[in-house]
Amino acid sequence: MSYKKRYQLKNLVKKILMGILGLALKSVNYFKLYKYVRISKYFSNKTGIELGGPSNIFMDHPTGLLPIYSLAKLIDGINFNESTIWEGQIEKGKTYNYFENKIGTQFIGEVSSLSSFIFEKYDFVLSSHCLEHCANPLKVIYEIKKILVDKGLLLIVVPNKEFTFDHKREVTNLEHLIRDFENNTLEGDLTHLDEILKYHDLELDRPAGSYENFRNRSLKNQENRCLHHHVFDLPLMIKIFKHTGFKVVFSSTKGIHHIVLGYKK
CATH class of the missing domain: 1.10.10 (Arc Repressor Mutant, subunit A)
Known part of the structure; x- marks a missing residue:
């Protein structure tokens, strides 16, 4: 422009x-x-799916920086379990009430194996503050590609570490993520646990409780998915999009959010 x-x-x-x-x-x-x-032109009257939602950032209210829910024709949802710390109890089926009277299908399953149980082809995929909870981010994004139409859109929002309990940790490098993909790293992986226990700022994560409570919860991460396996910044996210075959059309940082939008090449 x-x-x-x-x-x-x-x-x-x-x-x-x-x-x-x-x-x-x-x-x-x-x-x-x-x-x-x-x-708006990318999402108006389109059909999509969201990983781990619903999310405030996509809602049409003062904290919704990207009010996509009101634009889209229909959005389905996917979560790893029928019970999570964030959403509470989830029921699969036509229960994904993401905006006013709009209700999509709620899927239950691993986002790292989307194509094994989701057979739709979507115009777009949304993900807000979800990718950091995935042990194998590149595998997740390659799975996303499989359920997107040609030139389908991927919008990912990840936390800006400077505003979170990760602020003492180093940003992960792309080479590490590539190794995780090549090694088929699974969600039960605790490679980063020692680093997390050392640098996690519990003052900014009061729900985690004491160090001992946090450690015990972290050891059960495959059940609760609370850990941030990796730490992202905007340059890393752009590299990830390019590496996995997405053309970046928009990227920005706003407060706690790193935001990247791209389409499947």
């Missing part, structure tokens, strides 16, 4: 904010509407 067109688009967003909302321009609203204008 040329500088002139970007300038015109920004002015349009400002007019929308000032004219329709009648509010002073605030950074979060500016980001939301500007990105909304840019991404």
